[in-house]
Amino acid sequence: MNNFKKSTIYQIYPKSFYDSNGDGTGDIQGIIQKLDYIKSLGVDYIWSTPFFASPMNDNGYDVEDYRKINPLFGTMEDVEELIAKAGERGIGLMFDMVFNHTSTKHEWFRKALSGDRNYMDYYIFRDGSPETPPTNWTSKFGGSAWEYVPSLKKWYLHLFDVTQADLNWNNPNVREELKNVIRFWKKKGVKGFRFDVVNLISKPEVLEDDTTGDGRRFYSDGPHVHEFLKELAADTEIEDMITVGEMSSTSLEHCIRYSNPDEKELSMCFNFHHLKVDYKDGNKWELMEPDYQKLKELFETWQTEMEKHNGWNAVFWCNHDQPRIVSRFGNEKKYWKESAKMLAVCIHMLRGTPYIFQGEELGMTNPGYEEIGEYRDVESIHYYHILLEEGKTQKEALEILGQRSRDNGRSPMQWNSDKYAGFSEKEPWIGVPENHRFINVEAENQDADSILNYYRKLVDLRKRYTVIQDGGIEFLFQKQREVFAYKRLLDGQELIVLNNLTEKEVFLQEAIISKGYECLISNYEQDGKDSTLQSLRPYESIVMLNKQVG
């Protein structure tokens, strides 16, 4: 049985992690060179985003060959060395399996394009006149989800970029091919898998127009998704490995099924509902202040229901698709340190497996790119043009990108205060934020009170306390918008977690008796004299455990 309840997972975006060969792009050897740093965080697994052969239109999420390494990142020997050297340090590797689609450069798709019937059935081709796509569905990156191939007189489905063609999971040969990919990496010693947008793999046989939306209701958590996942897990014998599915526009009911161990599908799920509380009318490209009440309610529902039904959440704020959390729900200026630490506590004490995305542990911020030429991400560039077409000015569109672009999470890891943040000797593929002068590993290693050292403590607390790993959860101050608070409970142990989400002092609707509790961690000095807690200072966060059994 694996130990994912006590584990913390560190996510690496190799392109932006560390450049070992001075070409401006991060690589596998770069990860190897930084393994001791990763070990120093106390994490148990590394999830690396894809480094497989790819034309890189979507930075590796467009896979050309699942068994080959993109030379930009290194060689198969480098990957084997990474698995071995991480293993020596007690760290398992989780690889990213992009199985909803392949690159249009993949051999299967090229054969399909040449008219090979067998391979055409690997993808979702439909007849139709060149003027009208088979359905009105839109791609997640903007525009139609269909592309016409004149030589075949057919359209193919791409829920993402036009170079990412959706696979046809209804075809058993496709499922078998993908199982072989898992078997291949398992044999190499990989310890777990992250499955990219895996709740989108099952499309209905008959595709129809969506009169009320963009098509997602037909294919998100689609008709055979649970069957397919069970089959994949059983046939590749990964039921006891650590696996996480990325779920796009999913539901709680489905996530319970995906992650309940009796179902033997996945260990846990990522969902994104809590990261849409600042989307105006659910639209990522319309800015809005975060709705903290909604955020609290979402956590409460997902946490309590997952506990009730024996499901398991992956808990996280950041990844390579998300803006930096301290810039988003915190305060990157006046309360940079306090708010980054508070936000870390919100997640790390929850019931679930926490993920740290590279640089989050430093309190890295959105980079503040000011020109469209500074952006690299396919989605951001598409949407920039869509926003202009919709009538936004350049300034407005850039303001939106500045907060919403996926490139916000992709700026180079800040290792030190050198010109390129110690990431590379050469100008990196994407710009380095100016604040790397003080937000960096070297500086924070030397500061006992740094965000980095705070993350280390949080990872360690999860290892030491079973109540954090396994305890039940109850929410406190549900109606007090500014306060995100909960209790974790296990065999007489009681952990109280209090967080002020705002930059104002807040008075608790009910005082908390702190007598008999010890403070495990806080981002403010706690004098320990008071026996009650009446208020929380700006972004204050406190974690307390009752003494009797602590």
Ligand code: GLC
């Ligand atoms: C996932 C990945 C994202 C990628 C998309 C398509 O959401 O995290 O980076 O663009 O899937 O593969």
